[in-house]
Amino acid sequence: MGQLQRFVSQVLGVQRFKCAGWFWCRVDGVMLLTRSDLFVPPDAALVLRLERVGPGYCPGCGLACRKTHETLEPRQWRDLSWGTHPVFLQYAPRRVKCPRCKSTPVEWLPWADPHRRETVRFQQVVALEAASMPVSHVAAKYSLIWDGIQGIELQALARWERSRTEVPLRMVGIDEKYLGRRGAWPERYVTIISNLETGEPIWTSPVRGEASVQQWLDTLSPEQKAGIKLFASDMHAPFQAAVKADPELAHTVCCAAHQKPTTCAQEKSTRPGTRIGIAMCCG
Numbered sequence: 001m002g003q004l005q006r007f008v009s010q011v012l013g014v015q016r017f018k019c020a021g022w023f024w025c026r027v028d029g030v031m032l033l034t035r036s037d038l039f040v041p042p043d044a045a046l047v048l049r050l051e052r053v054g055p056g057y058c059p060g061c062g063l064a065c066r067k068t069h070e071t072l073e074p075r076q077w078r079d080l081s082w083g084t085h086p087v088f089l090q091y092a093p094r095r096v097k098c099p100r101c102k103s104t105p106v107e108w109l110p111w112a113d114p115h116r117r118e119t120v121r122f123q124q125v126v127a128l129e130a131a132s133m134p135v136s137h138v139a140a141k142y143s144l145i146w147d148g149i150q151g152i153e154l155q156a157l158a159r160w161e162r163s164r165t166e167v168p169l170r171m172v173g174i175d176e177k178y179l180g181r182r183g184a185w186p187e188r189y190v191t192i193i194s195n196l197e198t199g200e201p202i203w204t205s206p207v208r209g210e211a212s213v214q215q216w217l218d219t220l221s222p223e224q225k226a227g228i229k230l231f232a233s234d235m236h237a238p239f240q241a242a243v244k245a246d247p248e249l250a251h252t253v254c255c256a257a258h259q260k261p262t263t264c265a266q267e268k269s270t271r272p273g274t275r276i277g278i279a280m281c282c283g
């Protein structure tokens with residue numbers, strides 16, 4: 001491997017794979033026949049050809065498999081841009097023979113999830129940008145369709161959900177969101193339930209009312225309900241009614257959203273065995 005290839009492999013940053021070469025493509029996918037001294041259009045895509053170094057790994061059990069069952073056609077994955085140039089990784093995956101699983105799966109590829117055509121790090125960047133700017137802007141920036149961005153977001157969220165440690169639900173926020181005057185939705189409000197300690201929305205309902213909160217409460221196990229210490233909601237009475245109607249939540253404190261949850265919890269703790277929190281805050 002030459003010095004330049006070694007440098008590109010380092011920038012690529014994919015362990016156990018190296019960059020075996022590269023070429024330029026037009027935006028329509030046609031390969032550009034360029035010499036090193038010719039100008040490359042700023043929107044030309046850079047395609048990096050990857051080769052594996054060492055054995056492939058079984059995606060099921062993680063075993064290093066030295067035998068190959070079949071080499072598949074080369075595929076490309078969208079990666080983070082280099083300067084103004086979109087970058088694609090090209091590789092011909094192998095189906096490995098796994099002696100442990102007794103199967104021939106497509107090898108584990110460290111840069112992408114199965115059945116996806118973009119790298120994990122590209123997904124990460126697009127998902128973050130889609131959360132902080134209009135989807136139309138992200139679509140224009142990366143030449144993606146809206147549905148494609150939604151698929152990337154869902155993939156990134158699912159991966160994040162799998163990798164995070166579960167946060168116990170102890171303080172719950174119940175609130176409504178006004179959808180505005182526009183739109184053809186029959187309901188003008190949605191109900192949003194969130195974990196107040198992490199700030200994460202954990203459940204939404206397209207309607208507002210006691211039934212929507214009750215529907216969410218029905219998804220909780222007795223153990224989960226026992227772990228909840230406090231509910232904070234606005235003054236929409238049906239929200240509070242749903243909580244008060246559930247006997248498994250009798251131990252909880254319920255306060256108005258404008259009150260500090262800690263104040264309510266302290267109040268409750270000073271008089272154990274009472275429902276003072278609900279009595280004082282929820283009327």
Ligand SMILES: [Zn+2]
Nearest residue numbers: 058061098101
């Ligand atoms: Zn295996």
